[in-house]
Amino acid sequence: MSWFEESVAYQIYPLGLCGAPYENDGVLAHRLRRIVDDGWVSHMGKLGVSCLILNPVFESLSHGYDTSDYTKVDCRLGTNEDLKALVDACHEAGIKVLLDGVFNHVGRGFWAFKDVIEKRGESRYCDWFEIDWGGNTEWDDGFSYSTWQGVPYLVKLNHRSFELNEYLANVIRAWESEFGIDGLRLDVAYCLDRGFLGYLRQVADELSGKRGEKFLLLGETMFGDYNQWMGDDLCDTVTNYEAYKGLWSSLNSANMHEVAYALERQSGSHPWDLYTGKHLLNFVDNHDVPRIATKLDDRNQLKPLYGLLFGMPGVPCVYYGSEWGIEGEQRFGDHELRPALDAPEWNDLTDWIEVLGDARSSCKALAWGSYEQLQVAPQQLVFLREFEGERVIVAVNVAPERAVVHFDARSGQGRDLITGRMHDFGGGSELEPYSVCYWKLE
Secondary structure, three states, X not given: OOOHHHOOEEEEOHHHHOOOOOOOOOXXXXXXXXXXXXXHHHHHHHHOOOEEEEOOOEEEOOOOOOEEEEEEEOOOOOOHHHHHHHHHHHHHOOOEEEEEEOOOEEEOOOHHHHHHHHHHHHOOOHHHEOEEOOOOOOOOOOOEEOEEOOEXXXXXXXXXXXXXXXXXXXXXXXXXXXHOOOEEEEOOHHHOOHHHHHHHHHHHHHHHHHHOOOOEEEEOOOOOOHHHOEOOOOEOEEEXXXXXXXXXXXHHOOOOHHHHHHHHHHHOOOOOOOOOOOOOEEEOOOOOOOOHHHHOOOHHHHHHHHHHHHHOOOXXXXXXXXXXXXXXXXXXXXXXXXXXXXXOOOOHHHHHHHHHHHHHHOOHHXXXXXXXXXXXXXXXXXXXXXXXXXXXXXXXXXXOOOEEEOOOOOOOEEEEOOOOOEEEOOOOEEEOOOEEEEEEEO
16 A cells, blocks of 8 residues: 555646647746746645646657666756756645656767767677667668667667666665656557566665655556566556546447456456556546547537546556546647647546545545456446455446436435435436436445
8 A cells, every 4th residue: 555546647748838839949947937937836735636747858859768867857847956946846735756767769969879879889788788789770870779669869778778777776775855746657568578677676675665655657558468567576567558448438439348248357356367455557538648628429428438437446556637638639740749838727537537536535445455347238337345344336327318227225314425416226216417426325
């Protein structure tokens, strides 16, 4: 158990939000200050957020995932002092901060790779990369190298190099010491060598001991058995792309059986359930996928979808701007998914997410509880969360008309944590169109 399990997370892609030019122009601009000055930290506090996930902030040539220098904040965003001020402001608001640890690859501008380009085989950093001295590149380097997914400017790191791994460990220690961060999001953790992941776990445990609380490792994973990357000697938790697919697809196809199957497979009480008792990071969109308001065929389903997100096992994460329903999809790159926004906005959807966060924080069962499916229909899903005698029934209706659901509540009455109204379970339970109820059983 740690601070993470009860969190509501919020994700910001700062190069996008703060309006930085896509290509690094070398001009120092203190854009990172906007996250505090334009009200984003106070916005997160009002929304009930307790964990901020910051995508890349360190020096790179373009989108942040082509790192040039792990020790210096990107000049397009500001200075190290600006990042420290942001982390301090978040901590004052009760918000933990995770930085994006991009350790699978670097950009061609990374200082150690530039040394290899200049000195070739004489460089002491040759074994930090997977070099083929018999190859060549489009830049006529006179050698080739392994890349991430064939992208020529993303140079894969060689984690068989103990010197490299120790360098990165010291980078992490410096981030914690200088900025006071609370953990890391590990980019493409599914690509990282398991031995290196185990080493990062040791570093994180060392920092946890120093801090007296969990230094979190959140791994980005997309497929397969997440236990390959998650456990006591690996990441603490991972991104839940399996449930992400089911969340929007179930609504668009009027087939709640899809997401119900994913939740039952991941967190149910059967012997084959993969992640029972573990707390994955759940989301309906992020910086790599279309905005959920674009992905859904019926925008009226946004509220019940977020109700499901906050009621299901795991930790809910909201992507900046989606809490008031902005749209965006991938057309020519990821720019539309990572827009510059002047200031946070607030509408009825944001009100709704605030209420959901309040309900979750008031009830241990919604954060820690087991999962038991009670009923599933094409556009309705009902399940029970239970923890230390506290029981909550989550009932979701994504249909445009009322629905009556029948299930064994094992109790006569419950109080809706969202509205405060009492509910009698006798004779079936009626759900309003596009609605969610969190009935805490009496």
